[in-house]
Structures are given as C-alpha cells and as structure tokens.
Amino acid sequence: MTDSLDFLTAGNEFLVYDKVPSIYTTHRYAPFALTDALIKEAGEKNQPILHFWTTEPYVILGMMDTKLPFLTEALESLSSFSYPYLVRNSGGLAVISDEGVLNFTLIFPEKDERLSINEGYDRMHQIIQKAFKDFPEQIDAYEIPDSYCPGDYDLSINGRKIAGIAQRRLNGGIAIMIYLSVNGDQKKRAEIIKTLYDHGLKGTETKWHFPTVKPEVMTTLEHALAHSFTVSDVKKRIKSLFLKASIELKEATFPPSVQSDYMEGLEKMTKRNKKMLPQLPLSAGG
Structure with missing residues (x-):
C-alpha cells in the first residue's frame, strides 16, 4: 500500500468539521441534522468535507427498528442500561x-x-x-451476520467486527459514514442491542430481518490490534493520510447556509422521532 489514496487529488482542499460549537453538539439529534446540512453544503459549494463526531452513550435506531412488533417493550428494556435512544434519518438497524x-x-x-x-x-x-497499515492485521470488509447492524461492508479484524458503514445522498452530495468502535466495552454495547431485539421480537417472526446479536463476533479496534487507542489518536491517523496525499485540510466555519440547513434538519429529526417512536420518558429529545 502507498501513502496516497487513488481517489484523492493532490492540491484539493477538504473542509474539516471536528471541533464544532456547542450549538451543534448539545442536542441528541444534532449530529444527524448537521450531517444533512453538510451534505447540502458540499453539493452547493462543490466542496468535499470531513466530519468527525462522538456522543454521550446513545442507542441509535434505524428506521427498520421501528417495525419491531413489541417496540414499546424493546425501548423500555433499555432503561436498565440508562441509555437514551433516538431513530436516525436513514435505514439500517440499531447501533x-x-x-x-x-x-x-x-x-x-x-x-x-x-x-x-x-x-x-x-x-x-x-x-x-x-490508517492502520503499520499493524500486521488485515482490516476486511464483508458482512458479519450476527453483529448489530450487519451489512456487506462491515469492517472486521480476524472475523470480529470493529465498524459499520452507511451512506446518505442529498442535494448533489453524498455522505459515506462509519462508526468505529475504538475502545470501551464492546461486549456491553452488543448486549444492549441483543436485549433490544429479545424484547422487541419475543421470538416472533416478521417480514423484516433482525440480527441474532452475538457479542463475541464484535470487538474494538484497541482489542483487535492489541494497542491502546483514543478517539483522538484515530482522528490524527485519518487526517495524516490526507496530508500525506498533499490534501489541504482547512478548519471549517459555519456560514449562514449551514446554520439554516442545520435548524431545518433538527426540526425534521424532532418530528420524525415524535412520529416514529412511542413517547416514553427516555425518548424525549435534548
């Protein structure tokens, strides 16, 4: 492998949204509203963008999860873990x-x-x-069926999933999104989603496929590579790839167009969650 990435052109500029003002981070729906705003901005300004974000502990449901036959019981089961939840504005399943x-x-x-x-x-x-080519382990892309939110491009090391990828298109732009389990208790994460489906299905067969989540098929990057990583470490590694490919990374600002689209996206996310989820105490926004 070379240091360059064949789809990046030297001299190009990427805007980087990493350290963002608190207005774009305090609401539970904020990352999803901001992502939509940035997709629109990329399309309208013909500008590629990198967006990094983390959250407090949440269960992020896909729209398909709202089809669980015992959805209320499924969501109530999350109370024992004290994890708030929301439904994102795209397909797929819970993460x-x-x-x-x-x-x-x-x-x-x-x-x-x-x-x-x-x-x-x-x-x-x-x-x-x-980003991790200095380690001997290969990072593969294929479905890990018994993971949560399984898909054709699950990323895994030695058969255990570390990440999932999704896409979203809007107004002339496309977002390729990944969640990467860097460190922490991945067994607990998987057990939370397993509990969600156990209570949401109660053994019932549906026309939608929900995974039989097995915590042992998932792990963290830190555990898989036997190396201590922070989220900041991983961000630095990703950014360094762009810099080595002679890509300029520019800290982004928040023009009025992004602010306006963000507020619109936040309103849409709020309406979506009120419509698609039973209004239990843990599902309140904020």
Missing part, C-alpha cells in the same frame, strides 16, 4: 454510540461525478485500512 466510538463521515459533492454505492464503501474501507 451504539458513546465516547469510545468514533463517527466519521466523508462527504463528496456529486456535481461532476456520481459515486456508485460500492465505490463509496470502498473509499471508506481504503481509508481505514491505510
């Missing part, structure tokens, strides 16, 4: 986000080039592979 999970989004304008779904996933896979 955990907390201080040991890095959420990282590559956002590309699609004015001149529309990426295929697989090419978008491949780009993220390449970045994560190359």
Whole structure:
C-alpha cells in the first residue's frame, strides 16, 4: 500500500468539521441534522468535507427498528442500561454510540461525478485500512451476520467486527459514514442491542430481518490490534493520510447556509422521532 489514496487529488482542499460549537453538539439529534446540512453544503459549494463526531452513550435506531412488533417493550428494556435512544434519518438497524466510538463521515459533492454505492464503501474501507497499515492485521470488509447492524461492508479484524458503514445522498452530495468502535466495552454495547431485539421480537417472526446479536463476533479496534487507542489518536491517523496525499485540510466555519440547513434538519429529526417512536420518558429529545 502507498501513502496516497487513488481517489484523492493532490492540491484539493477538504473542509474539516471536528471541533464544532456547542450549538451543534448539545442536542441528541444534532449530529444527524448537521450531517444533512453538510451534505447540502458540499453539493452547493462543490466542496468535499470531513466530519468527525462522538456522543454521550446513545442507542441509535434505524428506521427498520421501528417495525419491531413489541417496540414499546424493546425501548423500555433499555432503561436498565440508562441509555437514551433516538431513530436516525436513514435505514439500517440499531447501533451504539458513546465516547469510545468514533463517527466519521466523508462527504463528496456529486456535481461532476456520481459515486456508485460500492465505490463509496470502498473509499471508506481504503481509508481505514491505510490508517492502520503499520499493524500486521488485515482490516476486511464483508458482512458479519450476527453483529448489530450487519451489512456487506462491515469492517472486521480476524472475523470480529470493529465498524459499520452507511451512506446518505442529498442535494448533489453524498455522505459515506462509519462508526468505529475504538475502545470501551464492546461486549456491553452488543448486549444492549441483543436485549433490544429479545424484547422487541419475543421470538416472533416478521417480514423484516433482525440480527441474532452475538457479542463475541464484535470487538474494538484497541482489542483487535492489541494497542491502546483514543478517539483522538484515530482522528490524527485519518487526517495524516490526507496530508500525506498533499490534501489541504482547512478548519471549517459555519456560514449562514449551514446554520439554516442545520435548524431545518433538527426540526425534521424532532418530528420524525415524535412520529416514529412511542413517547416514553427516555425518548424525549435534548
């Protein structure tokens, strides 16, 4: 592997949204509203963007999870873990986000080039592979069926999942999003989602497929590579790839267009969650 990434052109500039003002971080729905605002910004300004974020402990549901036949009981079961929850504005299934999970989004304008779904996933896979090329372990991309939110581009080391990738398109831009379990208690994370499905299904068969979550098929980057990592360490590794490829990384500002689209996205997320989730105490926004 070389230090350059074949889809990056030397001399290009990426805006980096990393340390963002508290207005964009304090609300539970903030990362999702901001992501949509940044996809629109990338498309309108023809500007590629990197977005890094972490959260307090949350269960992030996919829209399919709202089809669980015993959804209220499933959500009530989360109270024993004291994890608030929300439903994101995209498909897929439930994942955990907390201080040991890095959420990282590559956002590309699609004015001149529309990426295929697989090419978008491949780009993220390449970045994560190359960020850790100094370790002998291979980071593979294939489905880990008994993980939570399984998909064709699950990232794994020695057969145990460390990350999942998703995509979202809006207004001339595409976001390739990854959650990467850097450190922390991955067994507990998986047990929380297993509990969600155990209570939400109660053995019932549905026309939707929900995974039989087995905590042993998932792990953290730290455990898989037998090396101590912080979320900041991983961000530095990812940024260094762009710099080595002669890509300028520019700390982003928040123009009125982003602010306006963010507020619109926040309102949409609020309406979505009120509509799709039973209004239990843990589902209140904020």
